[in-house]
Amino acid sequence: MGVKDSHFDEMFDAAGDVRPAYREYYSWLDQQDPKWLARKDAEADDSFRSTGITFNVYGEDEAEERLIPFDMVPRIISASEWRRLTKGIEQRVSALNSFLYDLYHRQEIVRAGRLPERLLRDNDAWLPNMVGFTPPGGIYTHIVGIDLVRTGPNDFFVLEDNARTPSGVSYMLENRETMMTMFPELFQSVGVESVSNYPRKLARSLAACAPAAFDSAGGSKPTVAVLTPGIYNSAYFEHAFLADQMGAELVEGSDLRVVDGRVQMRTTRGYRPIDVLYRRVDDEFLDPLTFNPDSVLGVPGIMDVYRSGGITIANAPGTGVSDDKAIYSFMPEIVEFYTGEKPLLPNVETWRCADPDSLAYVLDNLEELVVKEVHGSGGYGMLIGPTATKKDIKAFRQKLQAKPENYIAQPTLSLSTSPIFTKKGLAPRHLDLRPFVLVSPDGVDITPGGLTRVALKKGSLVVNSSQGGGTKDTWVLKE
C-alpha cells in the first residue's frame, strides 16, 4: 500500500515502499485485522478520558475540558537520524543559554554589531530586573522544547524555540504509556528507546540548580515545587502530572509567601521553604510587586528573594526574550557567535518585516507566505497565504503595513507527512516534532522521542492542539 504525495512522507518513499525505520512496524501493522485496529482506536480515547488527560478550552460554553486527539500510528525516527538531530539541538540550546547570559550581562553580541539593540528594546519579554544577575548554576533555560519540521530526507529545520515554558511533555509520556498498554507485543518486536525516566531526569536537573540559601547540611535534598496557575489552566493536567511524577509539591500562588527571606509554602506543619520552583506561570504574573500588580497567580516579593539567592526559578525570568520570532531570525548568527560553529540545524528562511526590502517582498508575495506575529504563539494571529481567502489577505495586508516590525514571514514549507489511522485506512497528514531538552550544570540531556503534533485535517499545515491538531507517540529506534 503506497501513499503517493508530493510531500516527503515519513513512512513511504516516492515509490510507495516502506522506509527502513518503519519496516518492522509496518510488517506488524499489515498483519492486524482492520476491525480490531478500529476497536483499539476507540479504546485509546476512553483510556485518555478515564485518566483525565485533557486540556481546557476557553470561550466555549460546553466541553470546557477536551481531549487532544491521539493517533495510534507512531512517528518513527531512526537511530542515525536521531543522532544527527541531537547534535544540532545540543548546539542550539547551548547557544541559547550563552545568548541569554550575554543579553543580561555585557551584551557582547550587540556590541559586536551582530544583533540590533532595537530587538531587545522592543521585546516585551526583556526584563531589566535580570540585568547583571546570574541565575543559580548559570542556567536560564532548564527546560526547552525545540520545534522541528522536515521537508526531505535530510532536511530538518527549526521552526521555533520554546525556551520560556514549553508544554506537552506529559503527552509524550502518556502517549507512550497508552501505546504500550494497547500494543504490548509491538514493543517486544521493535526496539524503541524509553522516554519514561524524563520526570526523574527533570527532578535531578532542577535539584542540581539549588540556590545559595539551600542548606545541604545533613544530606538533605533541595525542595522542588511546581507552580501552577490552578485547575482551570489549560495545561493543569501536565502540571499535576509532572509534580506527581517528580514527587514534588504542586503549589499555587495562594500557597506561597515570603517569610524570612525565603519563598515558603503553607503546609499542614506551617511554612516551609522552597529551594527550586519549576514555575508554569508567565513572568508577567510571577511577582505582583515587580510585574503585573493585579496578578494573584504569583508571589509578592519572589523576585527580591530570587535576586538575593533565596530561590531558583526555572526557567529563569526573562528567558522568553529568545522565543521572540524576530530574535529567531538571528539564530544562525547567534549560534555562530557563541559556539564558533556553523549551525547544524538550519532555521526556516525568514523575512523580517521591519526591514523595508523584506517588507516589500512579503507584501508582494502574501499568497505564498506564512506571516507570523513576532510575539505570538499557539498558532494564533498568523496568516497562511496559500489557504487564506482574498479577504483574509487584504485584512492582513493592512495590519502588516500598520506595524511591520510586529511580523516576520516564512515560505510555506512543504512539511513532511506521516500516515494517521482513519476509518478508511491510513491517510497522510502533515506533522512536526518537539523534542524536550533539559539543561543543568552537568550538561544538556535530550529525551529520545518527543511530542509529534499532527494536523488531522487533510492538507492542513496547522498542528497546534488549540487549532484542532492531534498527537502521535514518537519512537526513536535503538541502535
Added chain:
Amino acid sequence: MLGRTANSLFWMFRYLERAENMARLLDAGLRIALTRDLEAAEAEWRSVITTAGHREAYDAIHDGYTGIQVWNFILRDKENPSSVREMFGIVRSNARAARNAISGEVWEAVNEGWMQIDAKLARPVSASQISEVVRKIRRIGTLVHGAVTNTMLRNEGFHFARAGTFIERGDSTARILDMKYYLLLPSLNYVGSSLDSGQWEQVLRSVSGERAFLWLNAGQMDASKIIEFLVLDESFPRSLAFCHGALRDHLAALARLHGSEGASNALIRDSGGLLADLKAEAIFEEGLHQFLTNFMARNASIGAAITDDYRFLS
C-alpha cells in the same frame, strides 16, 4: 503536605460521602413509597426532601411531593445548588486539585465515576432508571473507598481523606435520626412496644443498616435498641460512636505524623468520653433531639478545629 491540598482531600471525601448518603436516602424513600398508598407515599417523599435539607428550596418551585420531582430535585435540578450532580463535580475538582496526593487508581475511580454520573444526570431521571442511578452512585463511593484502601500511602493525605469521610458520615446519621426523633417519643411510655416498623425501616435503610440491625436483634424493633444501634454500636460503620471512634484514630495518627496534638485531638477525646459508657436510657433522659443537636455541634467544631490545626485555609 500543603494545607490547601489537605483541605481538598478533606472536602473531596466529605462531598463523596454526602452524595452517597443522598443516594441511600432516596433508596429508602423508594422502598417505602412502593409499599404504601399514594397519600402515605407523598408524606414519605416530603420527609425525604426534609431530611436531605432541601425543604425550603424545593417548596419554592414545587407544590406537591411526588417521587419523580423529589429525586430529580435531589439528584440534578439546576435550581438545587447542592444536587448530587453538583456534589460529584465538587468531588472531582477537589480530586484534580489534590491530584498528586491521591493514587492514580483513586483518581480514575473518581474521574470515571464523575463521567458516568454526569452523563446519567444530564437528563431527567425516570421511574424506570432511578434504582439503577442510585445503585451506581453507591457503587462509585464503594470503588473510590476501595481504591483508597488498596492503593494509598498511609500518610497524612490518607488520614485527612478519612477524617472528611467520618465527619460527614457522623453528621449525616445524626441528621437522619434527628428528623425522625419524634417517632421514638411515644415509645418512651411503652418501652418494648412495637414501633411503626415502616418508618423505622426507612431510617435504618437510609443508613444501609436495616439488615444489620435485624440480624443483631433477631428481628425485634424497639426504641432503645435502635438508639443503641445507630448511636452507640461500635461495630456498625455508620453509627455515631463508630464515626467518632474512627475520627479519633485518624486525628491521633495526624498528631503523631505532625509531632504535636491540636485542638481537634482534644475535642474528639471529649466526644469519645461522652459517648463511652452511655446507655440509650440516658439519651432519652437528656432528650434525643437535644443529644443529637449537641453531637452535631461537636462534630462541626471538630471539623473547624481540623481546618485550623492543619492550616487548610491560612
